[in-house]
Amino acid sequence: METPNEFDEIRPYNNEELPQIYEELISDQAFQNAMSYAMPGIPFEAVANKMRSCKTSLEFQKAFSAEFLWGIARKHTDGLTFDNSALTNQELSYTYISNHRDIILDSGFLSILLLGIGKETVEIAIGDNLLIYPWIKKLVRVNKSFIVQRGLSMRQMLESSARMSRYMHYAISSKGQSIWIAQREGRAKDSNDRTQDSVLKMLAMGGEGDIVERLLPLNIAPLSISYEYDACDYLKAKEFQLKRDIEGYKKSTQDDLKNMETGLFGFKGKVHLQTAACLNDKLLELDRKQSKCELFTQISAMVDKEIHRNYKIYPGNYIAHDLAAGKKEFADHYTAEDEKHFEEYITGQIEKIDLPEKDVAFLREKLLTMYANPLSNYLAAL
Structure with missing residues (x-):
């Protein structure tokens, strides 16, 4: 099936595009350096040959991403557990909307846990503010990520959000592909997880009909991610003091890189992921005569309640x-x-x-x- 051209700028790469992207990555010195750091002791030529042998994004994920993430789980957690028994129809593609603790691992752990029970990995919504080098942007798109564009004007943001929503509807309904998206832009620094209405408004830009009719095809499944220890907790606390003491303080690109590295290689204790039931039945019970604002507030509260009640408490x-x-x-x-x-x-x-x-x-x-x-x-x- 051919993906509509309007998504070319943001979608994951198609399988036929992979050989060219592999060669671009293999010839990039910064990518070579990153691979030698992530896979110490393995000659880069062996890495390159293994990449070239992967004909699909899923093969690439099984060969590289899953191996790397299970290595992280073994070395830097006290165990990774998953309960998705609330999703009674395992044939459906879902939009997993979750609380957000770690930049890379929230979606990464979900994907390898799904692979572990014979399911397809998810496509991942990732902000372009994190794609600070060209090789990172290419690698995440090989790894089934689609790009959330940030830092746009109001008009551009509306257009970008509408296109992303159309892409997500297309991925679920036409590609049969599940998706992961965070319940808010950025991580909740104080772990007080709340769904932003703007995320749900974006989801409802695609599709047809009223708000509920537009959300139903996405099969929204709230996902709770519980880390016993947040490896970045001290960096978040430091940021709280800097914001308190320095007017207009903003994190630098180096800070983002430090957060990514600490999140990956810091100790996390036990990690548990738990899905709630798909929200479709609850959405159908809503009073659709309410204002759009009231509806989105109710749906956000619904997502929050499901995420909160499925936390693992340590x-x-x-x-x-x-x-x-x-x-x-x-x-x-x-x-x-x-x-x-x-x-x-x-x-x-x-x-x-x-x-x-x-x-x-x-x-x-x-x-x-x-x-x-x-x-x-x-x-x-x-």
Whole structure:
């Protein structure tokens, strides 16, 4: 099936385009350097030959991405678990909309867990602000990513959002391809996960009919991603202080790279992914006579509730909640040893923060909030 030309700028590469893209990557010195870092001890010529043997994006993912991600899971987590039993129709293609903790691993872990149960990997929505080198942009499109364009004028943003929505509808209905998208632009620094109405408005730009009729073909499945430890927590806390102390502070490209690297190679403890049921039945129950604004607010709340109630809650979440509140409300959910270990962890993360005017009390409060918020939202959802 031929993909409409209007998507050429943003879509993943088609299989017939891969040989040319492989050669462009293989001849790029920056890509060679990245591969020697990611796959130490393997001659680049062997990497190049293996790439050339991959005839499809899925073959490339199985040969490279899955191997790399399972390596990350083995070395930098205490185990990766998945429960998608709520999706009763396994033949459908879904739009997995999830909370967002890690730039690369949220969608990457979902894909390898789907592969592990014999399913197709997802196509991934990724912001072009992260594609800071030409080779990264090519590699993510080989790896079944489509591009979310950022930093546009209002008119350009509307056009770009409408095109992306049409692409997502096309991917689900014509390609039979599941999709992953974050519930908001950027990660929730304080782990207070909330769906942005703008994401749902974008999804509803494609298709035909009213809002509900446009969303139904996307088969939206809320996905909860729970990391026992957020490897980037100390970087997020540092950013909170910088934003507090420096008016108009913005992260640099180097900061984004540091976040990607730390997210990949930092310790994450246990990691659990859990899907809720597809939202279609709930969407059909909505009162469509409401204003569009009210409808989107209701649908966002619906997604949030499903994500929150499917979190995996770890001892650290209970401990952080108690420490932040100065109470022992959840003491039966952890041991004295758990508490000691978590306190040492938080102290160790604060020690990693390199700021000349380090506000330890403020940073500690921010870190505790990051770990307490998932529990607060979980309890509210129940």
